[in-house]
Amino acid sequence: MCSICGIIDFINKDNLNEKIIREMGKELSHRGPDQKGVFINNQVAFQHNRLAIMDLENGIQPMTRYFNGNEYTIVYNGEIYNINELKIELESYGVKFQTKCDTEVVLYAYIIFKEECAQKLNGIFAFAVLDKNNNKVYIARDRFGIKPLFYTQVGTSLLFASEIKGLLKHPKISPTVDKEGLWQLFYLAPMKINGTSVFKDIHEIKPGYFGVYKNNELSLNQYWNLESKEFEGSRKDAIEQTRHLVSDAINIQLVSDVPLCTFLSGGLDSSIISSVASKKYKEECNTLGTYSFEYAGNKDNFKNTLFQPESDDDYARYLADYLQTNHKVLTADTKNIVDLLFDATKYRDLPGMADIDSSLLYYCSKVKENHTVAISGECADEVFGGYPWFYKKEMLERDFFPWIHDPHTRISLFDDSIVKRQEGYEFVKEVYKNSVADCNILDTDNEQMKQSRIATWLSTKYFMTSLLERKDRMSMATGVEVRVPFADHRILEYVFNVPWEYKFENGVEKSLLRNAMADYLPDKILNRKKSPYPKTHNPHYEEIVTKMLKDRLEQNSSMLRHIIDKKALNNILQYDNITWFGQLMSKPQLIAWLIQLDYWFELYNIDIK
Numbered sequence: 001m002c003s004i005c006g007i008i009d010f011i012n013k014d015n016l017n018e019k020i021i022r023e024m025g026k027e028l029s030h031r032g033p034d035q036k037g038v039f040i041n042n043q044v045a046f047q048h049n050r051l052a053i054m055d056l057e058n059g060i061q062p063m064t065r066y067f068n069g070n071e072y073t074i075v076y077n078g079e080i081y082n083i084n085e086l087k088i089e090l091e092s093y094g095v096k097f098q099t100k101c102d103t104e105v106v107l108y109a110y111i112i113f114k115e116e117c118a119q120k121l122n123g124i125f126a127f128a129v130l131d132k133n134n135n136k137v138y139i140a141r142d143r144f145g146i147k148p149l150f151y152t153q154v155g156t157s158l159l160f161a162s163e164i165k166g167l168l169k170h171p172k173i174s175p176t177v178d179k180e181g182l183w184q185l186f187y188l189a190p191m192k193i194n195g196t197s198v199f200k201d202i203h204e205i206k207p208g209y210f211g212v213y214k215n216n217e218l219s220l221n222q223y224w225n226l227e228s229k230e231f232e233g234s235r236k237d238a239i240e241q242t243r244h245l246v247s248d249a250i251n252i253q254l255v256s257d258v259p260l261c262t263f264l265s266g267g268l269d270s271s272i273i274s275s276v277a278s279k280k281y282k283e284e285c286n287t288l289g290t291y292s293f294e295y296a297g298n299k300d301n302f303k304n305t306l307f308q309p310e311s312d313d314d315y316a317r318y319l320a321d322y323l324q325t326n327h328k329v330l331t332a333d334t335k336n337i338v339d340l341l342f343d344a345t346k347y348r349d350l351p352g353m354a355d356i357d358s359s360l361l362y363y364c365s366k367v368k369e370n371h372t373v374a375i376s377g378e379c380a381d382e383v384f385g386g387y388p389w390f391y392k393k394e395m396l397e398r399d400f401f402p403w404i405h406d407p408h409t410r411i412s413l414f415d416d417s418i419v420k421r422q423e424g425y426e427f428v429k430e431v432y433k434n435s436v437a438d439c440n441i442l443d444t445d446n447e448q449m450k451q452s453r454i455a456t457w458l459s460t461k462y463f464m465t466s467l468l469e470r471k472d473r474m475s476m477a478t479g480v481e482v483r484v485p486f487a488d489h490r491i492l493e494y495v496f497n498v499p500w501e502y503k504f505e506n507g508v509e510k511s512l513l514r515n516a517m518a519d520y521l522p523d524k525i526l527n528r529k530k531s532p533y534p535k536t537h538n539p540h541y542e543e544i545v546t547k548m549l550k551d552r553l554e555q556n557s558s559m560l561r562h563i564i565d566k567k568a569l570n571n572i573l574q575y576d577n578i579t580w581f582g583q584l585m586s587k588p589q590l591i592a593w594l595i596q597l598d599y600w601f602e603l604y605n606i607d608i609k
Contacts, residue, residue: 086105
């Protein structure tokens, strides 16, 4: 994994400034601490920071290759899992590979297949290729947006970077937020609308899209979308095919030239991954490393909810013993997660999920001491229907995203003359309405299948992307690559069309996944009710962040102080604890999020327009 950034300008080569591109790259160096490289000619300035995973000696970027008299240069961030098949196909066209790294495979995939190359890739990626002789640059991002790619236009130049902070190092880019950016922050965050960044005039390449920059114009095209099809087969067929796809997705992601581990919570999804991985490791006479995450004080303070019915701790240890892995329990205390709230904001470029982010940042820093690659269980809930909005009809019958339980909680804290609540609410409702309308429903779908499709569509297009963004930013901040096998597009393409009754058999969420992977898990884990990523339940955490917020609001330099409604804030501080976003964001997280917001205003010197 890596970071990439670039300046493209086919008109004014003076804009291809080496000092600027190096400064942009330096801002992203945490994503690639192993090697750095720059390529500059009279068309582009590319910069790359490398986290070496495969072919450690030969994967230096930017990488240039010549083919049939043409010259091509790539900067690439990602991991491709079907490189062996691609190599065979590319070699049939006369390609001769000089390395074993996937960067070269991706570059030749563009050289041979041109604009169709992204469709050929199974993996996580964001990259740009200079097609020198044709005076154009091709850019692409993976199907689910697991790897980030932002861009903006400055005069005749197109700038791109793995993270927003890289673009903001360019002297002509200002950190401006307009009313639509504010609405995303106060109604949707940590989720955001695909294609946007919250910052004015800074955009992202949407998941499943590629672009071609030529003649001073960026043309964007969708190369992948989720399609509704009639299911052909039986319940048995669905179970067998799901078992094959899930097992294959996990196994192909176990390839690494550096130490690899899995995150093991003791929940269904991470347990499946750890079990499949452990089986393969044992076949090779190796022992898999696994990690579980805990919080100091949780044993005494945990309270179950609809979204988090029980604690993970005992389940993770039980399965680690069952699989005979080399297991480590990482424990974050309250000080760890409070201290890292600010770094988590910086690495995400936005106020995100408060201590849910900062704890992951802490855990990944500890994982990095022994492992560089980790495999995690994200995305199974979105694919297989693990959330309440898949089976609680009333949650999808609202006119707002179902995981935002009270859309007014957060924005009500701010001065309405600035945030314009009602206008913003109508804007976000329209986004939701259009998103639902985009979901392709078949005429033959029954009501349950329609609900399943819409829930999957919304979850994978929005909720899942915010979780993947969190995982990418917090892990890459510490130099750890996290892979997510359940985000293999083959799994979603298949499961999306499996009848809902197979996925919710006998009223059990993710029953298709449970039935498919039953041979891998003991009943205690297989039949466990869903539980999300853990969070702190220590009341001392709420006490600390409440004091921190009050202290910040006493400072005249605080932007938050000048836009917040103090009476509304005091009312919130008196409320009982409620979950207002997703499964984990409740009152302590809202308080911590406000601290992150104020810090973000300060750190980026935000200009509200």
